[in-house]
Amino acid sequence: MGKGGHNTCTSGNNDQQLDATSLPTQHRLPTLSEIKVKVPAHCFRPTVRQSMSYVVKDLIYVALTFFVMYQIQTRLKYGFLLFPIYWYIQGTLYTSLFVLGHDCGHGSFSFYPLLNDIVGTILHTWILAPYYTWKVTHNKHHKNTNNIDKDEVFYPQRGIPHEPSLADDILFWFPGFGWFHYLFFGYTPRSINHFNPLEPMFYNKHLTGVCLSLGAYLGMFYLMYLYASAFGFLSLLAYHLIPVFIFACYMVIITMLHHTEIDIPWYADSEWNNVKGQLSTVDRHYGHVHSVIHSIGTHQIHHLFTKVPHYHLEEATAHFRKAFPDLVRTNEEPVLVSFVRMFKIFITQRGIDHDVRIFTYSEDTKKNKTKSS
Numbered sequence: 001m002g003k004g005g006h007n008t009c010t011s012g013n014n015d016q017q018l019d020a021t022s023l024p025t026q027h028r029l030p031t032l033s034e035i036k037v038k039v040p041a042h043c044f045r046p047t048v049r050q051s052m053s054y055v056v057k058d059l060i061y062v063a064l065t066f067f068v069m070y071q072i073q074t075r076l077k078y079g080f081l082l083f084p085i086y087w088y089i090q091g092t093l094y095t096s097l098f099v100l101g102h103d104c105g106h107g108s109f110s111f112y113p114l115l116n117d118i119v120g121t122i123l124h125t126w127i128l129a130p131y132y133t134w135k136v137t138h139n140k141h142h143k144n145t146n147n148i149d150k151d152e153v154f155y156p157q158r159g160i161p162h163e164p165s166l167a168d169d170i171l172f173w174f175p176g177f178g179w180f181h182y183l184f185f186g187y188t189p190r191s192i193n194h195f196n197p198l199e200p201m202f203y204n205k206h207l208t209g210v211c212l213s214l215g216a217y218l219g220m221f222y223l224m225y226l227y228a229s230a231f232g233f234l235s236l237l238a239y240h241l242i243p244v245f246i247f248a249c250y251m252v253i254i255t256m257l258h259h260t261e262i263d264i265p266w267y268a269d270s271e272w273n274n275v276k277g278q279l280s281t282v283d284r285h286y287g288h289v290h291s292v293i294h295s296i297g298t299h300q301i302h303h304l305f306t307k308v309p310h311y312h313l314e315e316a317t318a319h320f321r322k323a324f325p326d327l328v329r330t331n332e333e334p335v336l337v338s339f340v341r342m343f344k345i346f347i348t349q350r351g352i353d354h355d356v357r358i359f360t361y362s363e364d365t366k367k368n369k370t371k372s373s
Helices: 020-026 032-036 048-075 079-106 113-126 131-143 166-173 176-185 200-231 233-259 274-279 300-304 310-323 335-349
Strands: 356-361 368-372
Touching: 032 274, 048 079, 048 113, 048 233, 048 310, 079 113, 079 131, 079 233, 079 310, 113 131, 113 200, 131 200, 166 176, 166 335, 176 233, 200 233, 233 335, 274 300, 300 310, 335 356
Parallel strands: none
Antiparallel strands: 356 368
C-alpha cells in the first residue's frame, strides 16, 4: 500500500484493492503447491551453521547491552537515568531471541527436532516464555489461521457484545499484560493454561516435552532467585524483568497486527480453508528494528510456509509478490500508529453474531462488514 495508508492492497498497484471476502467466487486461489514452486528451493532449507550464528550473535548483543548498562549505572552518578534506553534495546533483543525460538518451534531452525527443542527451550525460558506449550498452541494457530471458530487469539468473539472495560484500557496502555494473561488463561472463550501439563491439548501427545520445558522454566525462576539474593530484587527488575515486559508488549502488538486490519477476512469454520486462512495476514515493516527482530513482520510467506527460516523470509516474499501480486497484503503505516488505530476498532467490533460466516473490520468504529448464513 502507499506509505502511510492502512488499507491492505497489492504492492504492484496501489489502486487495486484485494477484497478477500469475494475471493472465493471471483478468483481461483492457487494451491500451496502452486505457490511453493515460485519460491526458490533453498528458501526451505535451514542450516545449523546459519541458524546458530544468529543465536550466538543475539546472545552476544544481549550480554553486551547488559554489561554496558551495568558499567554506566555503577560508574556514573546519574547513569540510572539511561535505564529506559536500556529497557527498549534489551526488550527488542529479547524479542529477537523469541523469534529464533519461534523458528525452533516450527522446525525451521534446523532439520534436527531435538536440537530445535533444546535451543528453543533455552531461548524462550530466558525471556520467561514457556517454549513447548506455546509451540503447541502456536502450531494450532497456524492450522486454523483466521478461523473464527478455531483460532487461538485475537479472533472475533461470537455473542460477546462490546462493553467498555478497565482490562481493555490496561491492554491498550500496557499491552505486555495481555501476553501473560494469555499464557495463564488463553483467549475468551477458548481458555487454556500454558503452565498446566494436564491440559487436554498437552497431556495426550506432548506430556514429556511439556514437562521438560516447564521444568526448565522453574529452573529459570531459581536462577532469578539466586540473582535477586545476591544483587537485590530491584536489580533483577531493572536488568531483566522490565525488558521481559517490553518483549511481552512487542508480542501483543505484533500478534494482533498480523491478522487485524481493515478488510482482512475472518471465516467461520464452514467457510474456511487453509489457503484462504494463511493469506489472511499482513506484511508490516518494523522500521529500524525490523531486521533486529528477524523480519517477523514479513508474515504472509511465513504463514504459507512455516518451514522457511527467518533469514529467507524476505527473499521468499519477493518471489511470492512477483508471482502473485493480487494476493499480496502490505501495510507501511508506522506500527505503533497502526496498533492505536486498529486496537480501537478491534475493541468495538470484535463481538459478532453467532451466525456470521465472514467478518471484516471496518473504518467506521460503530459498524463492521459481515456475511451471515
